[in-house]
Amino acid sequence: xxxxxxxxxxxxxxxxxxxxxxxxxxxxxxxxxxxxASFLGDPAAKTxxxxxxxxxxxxxxxxQPINLILYDDGGDPNRARTFASRLIEDDEVIAxxxxxxxxxxxxxxxVFEEEEIPxxxxxxxxxxxxxxxxxxxxxxxxxxxxxxxxxxDIQARGLRRVGMISGTDGFGASMRAQCLDVVGxxxxxIVADESYGPSDADMTPQLTNIRGTAGLEAVVNPGFGQGxxxxxxxxxxxxxxxxxYQSHGVASDAFIQLAGAENAEGVRLPGTALLIAxxxxxxxxxxxxxxxxxxxxxxxxxxxxxxxxxxxHDALRILVDAIERAGSTEGVAIRDAIRAxxxxxxTTGIVTMGEDDHLGLDLxxxxxxxIRDGGWSQID
Amino acid sequence: MADLLQFLVSxxxxxxxxxxxxxxxxxxxxxxxxxNFAQGEFVMLGGMIxxxxxxxxxxxxxxxxxxxxxxxxxxxxxxxxxIEPARGAPVVSLIIITIGASIFIQGVAQIVFDKQIHRYPGxxxxxxxxxxxxxxxPQSLWVIFGATAVFVxxxxxxxxxxTGRAVLATANNRLAAALVGINTRYIMTLxxxxxxxxxxxxGLLITPITLTSYDVxxxxxxxxxxxxxxxxxxxxxxxxxxxxxxxxxxxxxxxYISSQYKDAVAFIVIIGVLFVMPQGLFGRKSTERV
Amino acid sequence: MRLSPKLVSLSVLALLAxxxxxxxxxxxxxxxxxxxxxNGLAVTGLVILIGYAGQISLGHAGFAGIGAYACxxxxxxxxxxxxxxxxxxxxxxxxxxWVVGRPILKLQGYYLAVATLGLGILISMVLTxxxxxxxGPDGISVPDLGLRGVLADMGWRxxxxxxxxxxxxxxxxxxxxxxxxLHDSPTGRALRALHGSxxxxxxxxxxxxxxxxNAFVISAVYxxxxxxxxxxxxxxxxxxxxxxxxxxxxxxxxxLGGVGSVLGAIFGAAILTALPQALTMFHEYEKLLLGAVxxxxxxxxxxxxxxxxxxxxxxxxx
Numbered sequence: 002x003x004x005x006x007x008x009x010x011x012x013x014x015x016x017x018x019x020x021x022x023x024x025x026x027x028x029x030x031x032x033x034x035x036x037x038a039s040f041l042g043d044p045a046a047k048t049x050x051x052x053x054x055x056x057x058x059x060x061x062x063x064x065q066p067i068n069l070i071l072y073d074d075g076g077d078p079n080r081a082r083t084f085a086s087r088l089i090e091d092d093e094v095i096a097x098x099x100x101x102x103x104x105x106x107x108x109x110x111x112v113f114e115e116e117e118i119p120x121x122x123x124x125x126x127x128x129x130x131x132x133x134x135x136x137x138x139x140x141x142x143x144x145x146x147x148x149x150x151x152x153x154d155i156q157a158r159g160l161r162r163v164g165m166i167s168g169t170d171g172f173g174a175s176m177r178a179q180c181l182d183v184v185g186x187x188x189x190x191i192v193a194d195e196s197y198g199p200s201d202a203d204m205t206p207q208l209t210n211i212r213g214t215a216g217l218e219a220v221v222n223p224g225f226g227q228g229x230x231x232x233x234x235x236x237x238x239x240x241x242x243x244x245x246y247q248s249h250g251v252a253s254d255a256f257i258q259l260a261g262a263e264n265a266e267g268v269r270l271p272g273t274a275l276l277i278a279x280x281x282x283x284x285x286x287x288x289x290x291x292x293x294x295x296x297x298x299x300x301x302x303x304x305x306x307x308x309x310x311x312x313x314h315d316a317l318r319i320l321v322d323a324i325e326r327a328g329s330t331e332g333v334a335i336r337d338a339i340r341a342x343x344x345x346x347x348t349t350g351i352v353t354m355g356e357d358d359h360l361g362l363d364l365x366x367x368x369x370x371x372i373r374d375g376g377w378s379q380i381d
Numbered sequence: 382m383a384d385l386l387q388f389l390v391s392x393x394x395x396x397x398x399x400x401x402x403x404x405x406x407x408x409x410x411x412x413x414x415x416x417n418f419a420q421g422e423f424v425m426l427g428g429m430i431x432x433x434x435x436x437x438x439x440x441x442x443x444x445x446x447x448x449x450x451x452x453x454x455x456x457x458x459x460x461x462x463x464i465e466p467a468r469g470a471p472v473v474s475l476i477i478i479t480i481g482a483s484i485f486i487q488g489v490a491q492i493v494f495d496k497q498i499h500r501y502p503g504x505x506x507x508x509x510x511x512x513x514x515x516x517x518x519p520q521s522l523w524v525i526f527g528a529t530a531v532f533v534x535x536x537x538x539x540x541x542x543x544t545g546r547a548v549l550a551t552a553n554n555r556l557a558a559a560l561v562g563i564n565t566r567y568i569m570t571l572x573x574x575x576x577x578x579x580x581x582x583x584g585l586l587i588t589p590i591t592l593t594s595y596d597v598x599x600x601x602x603x604x605x606x607x608x609x610x611x612x613x614x615x616x617x618x619x620x621x622x623x624x625x626x627x628x629x630x631x632x633x634x635x636x637y638i639s640s641q642y643k644d645a646v647a648f649i650v651i652i653g654v655l656f657v658m659p660q661g662l663f664g665r666k667s668t669e670r671v
Numbered sequence: 672m673r674l675s676p677k678l679v680s681l682s683v684l685a686l687l688a689x690x691x692x693x694x695x696x697x698x699x700x701x702x703x704x705x706x707x708x709x710n711g712l713a714v715t716g717l718v719i720l721i722g723y724a725g726q727i728s729l730g731h732a733g734f735a736g737i738g739a740y741a742c743x744x745x746x747x748x749x750x751x752x753x754x755x756x757x758x759x760x761x762x763x764x765x766x767x768x769w770v771v772g773r774p775i776l777k778l779q780g781y782y783l784a785v786a787t788l789g790l791g792i793l794i795s796m797v798l799t800x801x802x803x804x805x806x807g808p809d810g811i812s813v814p815d816l817g818l819r820g821v822l823a824d825m826g827w828r829x830x831x832x833x834x835x836x837x838x839x840x841x842x843x844x845x846x847x848x849x850x851x852x853l854h855d856s857p858t859g860r861a862l863r864a865l866h867g868s869x870x871x872x873x874x875x876x877x878x879x880x881x882x883x884x885n886a887f888v889i890s891a892v893y894x895x896x897x898x899x900x901x902x903x904x905x906x907x908x909x910x911x912x913x914x915x916x917x918x919x920x921x922x923x924x925x926x927l928g929g930v931g932s933v934l935g936a937i938f939g940a941a942i943l944t945a946l947p948q949a950l951t952m953f954h955e956y957e958k959l960l961l962g963a964v965x966x967x968x969x970x971x972x973x974x975x976x977x978x979x980x981x982x983x984x985x986x987x988x989x
Contacts, residue, residue, distance in 0.1 A: 034496075034954075035491065035496070035596070035958070036596070037596075039496045039596070040496075040498070043496045043497075072951055072954070073951075073954050073957075076911075077911055078810060078905070078907060078908075078909045078911060079901065079905060079911070079912070080947070082905050082907070083702060083703070083706065083948070086698075086699050086702045086832070087699045087702075087948070089699075090697045090698040090699035090702075090832075091696070091697045091699040091700075102809070103809040104808065104809045104810045104909045104911070107809065107810060107812070107907060108810065108905060108907040108909070111906055111907070115831075126809060128809075169641065169799060169800065169808065170808055171807070171808040171809045171909075174799075174802060174807040174808050174809070175807070175808075175809050178802065178807070195635075195640045196640045196641050197635075197640060198643075198644060200597065200600035200601075202394075202395050202398060202587070202590060202591035203391045203394060203395050203590065203591075203632075205387055205388075205390070205391040205516075205632075206387070206388045206391050206392075206632045206633075206635040206636035206640070207635055207636075207640045209384050209387045209388065209636065210384075210636060213384060226498065227498045227591075227592040227594070230498070230500075230592060231590075231591070231592065234507075237509075238509040238516050238518060239387070239516055240509075240511075240516065255497065255498065258500075259498060259499075259500050259592060261507060263507075264507075304495075304497065416781050416784075462966075463966045463970065466970045467969060467970045467973075470969060470970075470973060472727060472780045472781065472784070473721060473727050473922065473926055473930075474926065474969045474973065475969075476727070476729070476784065476922070477922065477923055477926055477927070477965055477969050478965065478966050478969045478970070480919055480923070480965065481923075481961075481962045481963070481964075481965025481966040481969070482962060482966060483962070484958050484961055484962035484965065485958070485959055485961075485962025485963055485965075485966065486962070487958055487962075488956065488957070488958030488959030488960070488961070488962055489959055491955075491958065492955060492956070492959070599915075599916075603788070603792075603915065606785060606788075607785060607788075607789070610781065610782060610785040614781060614782075641800045642796065642800065644792070644796060645792075645793055645796050648788075648789035648790075648792055648793055649789075649793070651785065651786070651789055652775070652786050652789050652790070655778055655782055655785070655786055656774045656775075656777075659777060659778050659779070659782060660782070661782070
């Protein structure tokens with residue numbers, strides 16, 4: 002037992018003190034590969050590993066191979082914070098991708114700000130980029146934009162009275178707050194506001210209450226993971242007739258399969274070009290990038306691409322593009338180059354960053370999708 | 382009125398899930414005085430093995446059988462490798478061992494299976510049945526039927542069979558049971574196998590409703606544990622009532638009070654009941670075991 | 672000559688904290704050290720509850736949550752200086768522990784486990800749901816303690832990592848000293864008598880209910896202060912800090928290391944804090960390994976790692 006302990010200690014020391022290697026571009030990542038947000042982090046981690054291999058096979062960046070150092074924070078902000086320190090102080094990376102959730106992203110941003118290391122988050126929360134922080138960027142649309150897109154569509158359909166049912170996880174709670182905040186800009190009234198826990202098995206009580214709300218005209222469900230699939234099933238079970246809107250948090254083919262095509266029929270959600278790769282026009286500016294990523298990912302892992310993997314794809318591509326343009330591995334130079342990103346075609350949209358815009362996407366990049374016959378179709 | 386009925390339907394469905402978990406806790410506790418926090422992993426395994434067996438093209442019946450048998454085997458292994466060697470350890474060590482087992486099984490599952498969420502169609506299809514303004518999924522009826530059947534079978538087992546009585550005798554006094562010739566090691570092995578099989582059955586029944594993934598075990602185990610404690614550890618009837626009560630309470634809270642705090646009400650009730658009845662609603666008076 | 676165990680424990684602790692930084696290959700290790708000390712503080716409280724008094728809690732992360740959110744909210748809403756927010760958090764935790772402790776501690780074994788579990792979950796639920804105060808599951812930023820700035824003004828410049836390493840080491844040292852003093856006091860002896868047999872302790876005139884309550888309240892304060900330190904070091908906190916898994920983590924650290932002694936429990940905190948960092952290269956197998964370690968230690972080293980290791984050494988000498 003004692004020798005085993007010694008060996009463990011030795012391994013620990015070796016692992017912690019992994020040496021510095023020769024010329025390479027060190028890029029760090031901390032994502033939630035496991036835990037409650039693994040739905041987001043797992044495809045992101047897969048995507049990053051796949052892309053780095055691809056980039057290195059094509060000659061790397063600035064003539065050097067990328068060394069991706071990826072940690073799994075399990076969705077725990079405290080662990081993410083530890084890994085952020087480790088990436089900067091021990092692994093000495095030049096930039097970091099990650100933070101699968103708004104919580105983990107917000108927990109680690111101060112580290113990057115202090116060390117002047119560029120950071121591209123994969124989380125939805127608007128507070129990551131507003132107010133603008135000098136070194137923090139992100140690739141996903143904000144949850145506020147998702148609310149705006151949904152409300153605009155509801156309004157265009159001539160509907161007014163909306164019920165909400167939100168997950169109490171970070172994603173659902175944050176989007177719920179943004180929706181309540183932005184609803185005043187539309188001629189829409191929130192008439193019901195229910196919630197459910199991330200591991201709940203049945204939402205019919207909440208939906209029964211929503212169904213019983215007088216004059217209900219539409220329902221919005223901010224959430225991710227299995228929750229929205231169960232909500233969609235229960236919605237059909239209760240025979241609620243008004244339109245159901247899901248968020249970009251469910252945007253993958255897996256959702257249709259989990260919710261059941263017949264239950265998901267007519268469900269609308271703001272999604273990205275990635276989801277409708279099959280029906281995308283060939284002259285669409287995102288056509289090439291979306292096809293390339295989708296084909297590569299599905300061939301490599303045998304599972305459908307999701308929007309979340311797409312966020313990681315865009316983050317790494319933007320970063321690599323910026324490093325090439327900066328011609329330097331120095332933090333401020335890379336940051337300035339990311340800021341100068343212009344008309345970059347990603348899976349999520351066409352990105353044009355700016356001094357005061359560390360997201361670079363507008364509502365146009367969001368496509369209002371509707372599920373028809375078990376597949377996606379574009380409304381606008 | 383239709384609303385109330387719908388809440389009750391929801392509560393009984395979810396409650397039946399909790400009851401199945403609580404029954405699993407009960408069997409193992411009776412045989413070994415161990416509360417097995419890995420019980421939720423048996424449920425996960427039941428669902429996940431079925432998912433992958435179906436994906437491999439097996440028919441549902443065979444997939445279900447494989448899931449139950451494999452999980453029962455894992456239950457027996459858990460007992461042989463982790464619980465039996467720790468005989469006589471204090472409660473806190475046993476809690477850590479079974480939570481450790483739970484984490485271990487999750488760790489294996491995330492490698493052997495995947496981290497995706499899965500589902501397969503219900504046994505009798507997914508078209509809801511309507512009655513008196515409320516709706517219920519046929520699969521919910523299967524879950525409720527499953528919980529009732531397991532309860533009745535256990536009750537008959539514990540009261541009518543020699544082996545079942547041997548389990549109860551072991552629960553009351555291990556030494557005395559051994560002295561009258563009961564093979565207590567065999568009883569423990571049997572209980573773990575049985576409990577794991579029940580967990581797997583629960584898993585394969587609930588997956589069409591709740592969906593499954595490698596990490597669903599711990600939240601389920603906590604609810605099942607709470608239900609078992611509410612009913613009183615060691616009593617199958619208590620497990621059934623505790624589970625159903627917890628499910629109905631949650632549904633009524635979500636329906637009438639606040640969906641945000643439905644889990645809170647469940648725990649407040651449990652703490653309240655324990656204040657008044659420290660052994661739960663139907664618990665047996667246990668010997669002091671600190 | 673034989674040194675008192677108290678003196679040995681404190682000297683070992685101080686020596687390790689002082690010497691370790693000489694071997695740090697990078698600034699990151701200060702953070703790991705600080706995390707070990709902060710976790711060590713929480714498990715020292717559990718030594719009093721589990722090790723001395725023989726009671727279980729699966730909800731102590733709830734108190735860490737109270738301590739952490741006191742530091743996030745009190746400076747903003749009440750205008751308290753962060754240092755006083757720590758005290759406020761500790762007072763709130765102690766108050767809550769005192770109110771719920773009396774009825775809860777009448778329960779035994781698994782019933783006590785489920786009641787404390789429920790308590791912890793209730794606290795984390797309030798932190799998650801009352802988002803108008805706590806800003807919900809995505810967390811809230813925490814004001815700076817300010818002491819580092821004061822030190823810098825006095826010409827003593829430390830990085831954040833260094834500051835929190837030394838500061839949390841100091842707090843842990845004080846916490847350990849208090850716990851060790853308690854161990855040798857009449858209360859400590861009465862507590863340990865209670866651990867042996869509650870009935871026997873009661874027969875010889877020990878006020879069992881009051882003693883258990885004291886142990887519960889004291890351990891809640893340790894957990895609360897540990898939560899405060901973690902929040903202020905990270906400058907950010909989410910409701911995760913009060914979650915069930917954090918409660919389990921604390922108990923596992925304490926019991927794995929050896930819950931019978933302060934040093935053992937802190938050793939457990941060190942191992943479990945450093946282990947995930949060492950295992951990142953096998954990250955795929957991390958859960959599997961952690962689970963296996965928990966099972967194996969509890970089976971083969973029942974008193975915990977440190978006491979078992981020490982016994983081996985002593986065994987060889989004799």
